[in-house]
Amino acid sequence: NAGVTQTPKFRVLKTGQSMTLLCAQDMNHEYMYWYRQDPGMGLRLIHYSVGEGTTAKGEVPDGYNVSRLKKQNFLLGLESAAPSQTSVYFCASSLRGVRGGTEAFFGQGTRLTVV
Amino acid sequence: EDQVTQSPEALRLQEGESSSLNCSYTVSGLRGLFWYRQDPGKGPEFLFTLYSAGEEKEKERLKATLTKKESFLHITAPKPEDSATYLCAVQTLNTGNQFYFGTGTSLTVIP
Numbered sequence: 001n002a003g004v005t006q007t008p009k010f011r012v013l014k015t016g017q018s019m020t021l022l023c024a025q026d027m028n029h030e031y032m033y034w035y036r037q038d039p040g041m042g043l044r045l046i047h048y049s050v051g052e053g054t055t056a057k058g059e060v061p062d063g064y065n066v067s068r069l070k071k072q073n074f075l076l077g078l079e080s081a082a083p084s085q086t087s088v089y090f091c092a093s094s095l096r097g098v099r100g101g102t103e104a105f106f107g108q109g110t111r112l113t114v115v
Numbered sequence: 116e117d118q119v120t121q122s123p124e125a126l127r128l129q130e131g132e133s134s135s136l137n138c139s140y141t142v143s144g145l146r147g148l149f150w151y152r153q154d155p156g157k158g159p160e161f162l163f164t165l166y167s168a169g170e171e172k173e174k175e176r177l178k179a180t181l182t183k184k185e186s187f188l189h190i191t192a193p194k195p196e197d198s199a200t201y202l203c204a205v206q207t208l209n210t211g212n213q214f215y216f217g218t219g220t221s222l223t224v225i226p
Binding site for chain 2 (some may be wrong): 005031032035040042043044045048050058059074090092093094097102103104105106108109
């Protein structure tokens with residue numbers, strides 16, 4: 001049982017290049033999330049999905065696109081990378097809670113540097 | 116606007132010196148408050164969920180409590196391996212299933 005797996009773990013991009021980050025979860029969770037983490041800013045939500053085929057914007061969606069074609073996968077795309085997108089990216093997933101929210105499980109992160 | 120504030124930003128403790136971390140929140144209807152631990156270079160690891168004021172959860176040297184305005188993470192007789200960044204997050208009626216995080220408290224426990 002791998003939990004949440006992110007690929008790649010590290011990447012260096014040149015300004016203007018594109019790339020896709022892949023997140024896969026094997027826990028049959030309905031909800032999936034993409035966060036970025038920057039020093040002093042904490043974790044900020046980029047996009048999220050409440051089920052297969054659905055996506056929604058979070059706090060900082062500009063410059064990113066996402067897709068959830070299969071329940072277990074959530075892809076984060078950068079069409080034209082900018083130095084401001086240098087960050088550590090985390091994917092997470094959670095179940096749909098009955099009483100309230102249920103905890104999110106996180107991947108190990110992708111460290112992206114845009115030069 | 117929903118807000119989550121953690122204090123202090125950083126905390127250094129001697130091994131065995133108990134203390135508390137604070138997470139204060141101003142939200143319109145709390146659905147759940149979550150505590151996570153994050154080690155350098157790794158993703159956040161879930162610790163506790165609290166739903167209602169007065170609720171408490173414990174795990175080893177950690178105890179989380181919740182009031183209507185804030186949550187505390189009490190660390191009793193900490194060990195060096197407790198050194199990490201501790202994050203709190205909320206889900207609210209406004210945010211639905213989204214988690215909104217505070218900026219964390221970096222804890223260092225000195226042997």
